[in-house]
């Protein structure tokens with residue numbers, strides 16, 4: 001696992017996510033004063049969840065309305081059936097760091 | 108009190124049927140589940156996700172499409188998949204009759220047999236004339252649409268328009284014939300329909316609007332389409348995009364109320380029967396949102412009805428009153444419609460313009476009735492919330508003019 005600098009606190013909007021252009025991309029969300037990092041691509045169809053609809057700690061994909069819990073990645077509404085990847089977030093002053101798995105070449 | 112159903116039988120293994128079995132297990136239904144599959148051309152009778160079949164599956168250089176249920180998921184869900192079709196229903200003894208005469212007993216039945224493409228009355232099926240519903244249909248169309256071939260799409264609705272665009276992307280010469288004066292009129296109304304018609308024409312598709320089909324020429328394969336205005340279109344490939352009819356033929360005479368679908372109450376329970384429900388394209392239900400009987404042939408409705416029925420089968424009591432939603436890919440961008448666009452309603456473009464990305468809202472009877480976005484996924488979202496909250500038409504327009512917080516247009520990244 002490697003901690004990478006994802007963004008600053010100010011870069012994360014109130015009502016949507018910030019997309020970190022890693023491979024695969026990661027979306028960082030703010031829920032009150034907590035921050036969460038999850039896989040950015042909806043597991044049902046290709047769409048950036050950073051552009052999704054944020055409601056509490058739930059994000060909804062605006063294409064087909066799949067919903068995911070930002071804390072656990074769990075699917076809360078179909079059509080998605082595969083949970084989102086979740087990543088640990090660490091805050092250091094105004095900077096947010098995300099713990100991403102080491103990229104392996106066999107994937 | 109939750110009723111304990113020992114065995115739920117779901118007939119039809121496509122979007123609505125598959126989501127029903129998933130939703131049952133998600134709600135901790137512990138009884139037996141039998142899923143009857145009969146998708147033509149599918150080895151295990153389970154359909155693939157259909158929306159891609161008129162879009163990426165036709166145009167991607169190396170397309171793939173997997174059945175909606177994998178063997179692993181079937182095992183995880185503990186679902187017994189049996190081969191249909193179902194040919195009859197005995198409500199007295201609570202049996203579904205399968206094609207070989209085999210009987211499957213149920214304590215609750217979910218009808219998920221969807222819909223079947225309409226064909227042209229009086230036109231015999233023949234080589235070169237296609238409908239588009241199954242993976243096999245899409246594979247045939249894809250193979251037939253070789254560069255330079257002349258494709259005539261009959262019907263300019265969502266799927267007809269998508270298919271025409273895909274065929275053009277494959278290098279074909281494409282004509283769309285539509286009875287109504289514009290493309291997609293039923294889906295988006297005349298004003299937006301007119302805008303899309305203009306844009307498709309500008310993109311090089313030959314459009315024959317307000318014209319019917321008199322016949323298809325050719326003895327063993329289609330050679331031309333004759334139109335009611337007297338013109339003749341030479342054709343190598345003809346695709347019928349005429350909409351669908353609910354697949355209830357196997358239920359004829361079983362005692363259910365069948366009138367353009369399985370007629371159900373607000374909870375999606377079939378009228379005149381006990382423990383029989385219907386989901387997806389096949390259900391005509393009393394929609395509490397509009398106070399009328401409705402049938403919807405779109406993806407999200409299939410998923411939502413499955414959830415409602417699973418809830419009602421596991422002791423819940425839920426009505427199906429969700430805000431209607433459909434998306435479609437048009438002209439390399441994404442069209443989304445929330446609510447309903449009725450011919451009598453007013454329409455306002457509230458963001459962008461009809462030659463580019465836009466959001467339009469429609470209203471009537473004092474209420475906001477529908478919202479349409481094109482290439483504007485995020486911009487449309489506040490209007491969806493307004494619709495869901497039952498906003499009045501004046502409120503919606505006032506908000507659009509000023510008060511409403513609207514997200515900015517992002518740089519367009521394809522779909």
Ligand SMILES: Cc1cc2nc3c(=O)[nH]c(=O)nc-3n(C[C@H](O)[C@H](O)[C@H](O)COP(=O)(O)OP(=O)(O)OC[C@H]3O[C@@H](n4cnc5c(N)ncnc54)[C@H](O)[C@@H]3O)c2cc1C
Nearest residue numbers: 119121122123146158191192193221222387388404405406
């Ligand atoms: C090409 C295409 C593109 C589409 N694109 C979009 C889109 O972009 N957006 C959108 O919202 N919607 C779209 N749709 C619509 C969407 O796919 C349908 O609403 C959805 O498939 C409905 O699901 P269903 O399970 O109710 O019915 P169906 O998908 O019709 O499935 C019914 C199943 O039941 C089986 N069956 C029928 N009779 C029997 C029997 N007697 N016994 C056993 N099994 C039986 C059938 O073989 C089939 O497998 C598209 C549809 C098509 C065909």
